[in-house]
Amino acid sequence: MRAVVQRVTTGNHRIMSRKTYSTEYKAKIALEAIQGLKTINKIATTHGLHPTQITQWKKQALESLPDAFSRKRQRQQQDQTALTGELYQQIGQLKWLKKKLVLPVVAKRLLIDRDHPDLSLQRQCELIGLNRSSWYYQAARESPENERLMALIDQQFTDTPFYGVRRMTAWLRTQGEPVNPKRVRRLMRKMGLMAIYPKPKLSLPGDTPRRFPYLLNDYAITQPNQVWSTDITYIRLSQGFIYLVAIIDWFSRYVLDWQVSNTMDVQFCLDNLDNALQTGQPHIFNSDQGAQFTSLAFTQRLEQAGIGISHDGKGRAYDNIFVERPWRSVKYEEVYIKSYTSVPEAIQNLNAYFQFYNQERLHQSLDYRPPALIHFQ
Template sequence: MSKMGNRFSPEVRDRAVRMVGEHRADYGSEWEAMSSIASKIGCTTETLRRWCRTEAGRRAAPAAQGVDDKARLKLLEREVKELRRANEILRKASAYFCNGGARPPREMMMAFVDVHREDLGIEPICRELAIAPSSYHEHAARLADPARRSARARRDDGMCEQIRRVHEASFGLYGSRKVWHQLRREGFDVAKCTVERLMRTMRLAGIRRGKKTITTVSNPKAPCPLDKVNREFRVDRPNALWVVDFTYVHTWAGFVYVAFVIDAYARRIVGWKVSTSATAGFVLDALEQAIHARRPGPDDGLIHHSDRGVQYLAMNYTQRLAEANLVPSVGSVGDSYDNALAETINGLYKAEVIWRQRSWPSVSAVEMATLSWVDWYNNHRLFGPLGYIPPAEAEANYYAACDALDMAA
């Protein structure tokens, strides 16, 4: 067989098979056609028959493969459709149950099925949420016939109406404790935990007092420099007195703190910093900006005046003051007049920047607004005590007068 097969080239075998197919109609049967053509080629009829069967199988394989591919594609399409529907169910459920914990309450899951049963189907939703379809059908039957609901559920319905009434009568101020007391005053026998549970379900809550923000936190045990200013903030030259303080701003993400370093001569802001935490490093950054901008020398005798906040009395802050040849000065506790100039600048900042906008979304928004305001404040804002000129112009006039005196001398 192998020897016979090797006697013929592939081209001869293909030609013989092709001729059998082309001239099959000229003979009484396929075998007669094979016998006639095989004798002319020089091979046996059985050999030609095997060639024809091999070629037929080779040609049938793509067709069979095509049928298998279509069936597999149809199966994959069905699986993709199911997965997309499951993904849509889970996507909507994740948004619906975002506050429900590891497994949301049964009432929430039933409500989700009620909302999405038309577009997603009851059976797929129950399968993805691991709910028995019979449980949902029982839930739907209870909704259609309230008499089938449990006694506790019926009591909760009536109590929810009373809780909402009391809460609305208080203008939304009462929390669960005061709602419970009011219901007891009216003669309702209800447990406090029941009121708390139902108010959570209805998403009702009382008003809460905001936490008071204190920026000046003093440490009575910390060594404190003396007050070298004594509320006298008028000086005859720049780099004679710096006053420092920081304030806070409400944002959507929490408090943001803003520190300023002000030269008392022209009330120019020489350093500022915005931060999300009121640490010593935060106010030190503002001081570093001022030091690099003004380059005070030992001959200036520059006084640095602050309140008794722990940030300004921290070791790294006081060490930097000594390195920069600044003389520390600290006012008294709880007395805004001892740092009145810095408090005034903070008030201007709040009135001219912060309070003009209803809310601030982020620290970056506050920082950009502060940058724009500081630039306008130093270079364009008119000050009455300076003769209605900007701080930068007042300092420029001072240095121009000094140069004129030096030239005259």
């Protein structure tokens, strides 16, 4: 059964209506999202679900996959579930502790287990101090109008990456778009766009970020594989959007590997890093302070390989400028020309473009030679 609709009524008034999805159904949808052949919006439209719901199921599936291959870990997980249930009971007995559980609503929502065998959703919400309406709330998906505005913002940002919210708002108004800064700010954050001028926050770190100093001041780069750099950009499709991450060698401008994802999670960045490390290893790896690159999983992977970690400093807008330049090239020379209609089409065309970019495209900064010639000479 895909879903069960439960309703509680009193007299002629309905108090609550919600759907309960089976574990098999959630696993099926999560697998479809993990495959990455469709955007989250496309999957949501096909199955009549909300994009946020699918994103959560995908995250839960990725986090639980390692445990699925270890019986020992499964037993530990069962023990942890029992311990959690006992803890819930203790929290229920010590009401004052609930008042001290100060967490954002998003974090509290992640603590709720819809399929908990002993505790109802109502009881779990009571124990962690979460209003049930906050659990059931689902934000409206992006409208076609907002997706059209995101396409305009993306193209203008590629031209003028120093445009922040105010300038982008002013530019949209000159194009006849009646928008306010609040709307533009929300859309730019959703797209992962941050203006490259000095300001207090260049990127949004994760909940427990690991920050490292900027190591490239007065650092002479004279050969390939001294410094690699990475960044994430937004790629628009006819229905929805995807994210593109790439790793580039600073000296040769060679794109070592790239990956796309329908969600901006850390896993596709880790896949990108693992594939790049199969071709070589840099002395220093530089990135911005985004949540993916300051995460424990990503920084540990670099430390295990003995690679120095460098993060852009606050107010240093151009620390990672070398990886910003290929984004302009790939969008104007490929993405905007072809207007992809699906994720497989985007992957196929991006693959052809990056082969051209590395093997044939002449770079002025390389004395009109292709990056592959410099990187492997």
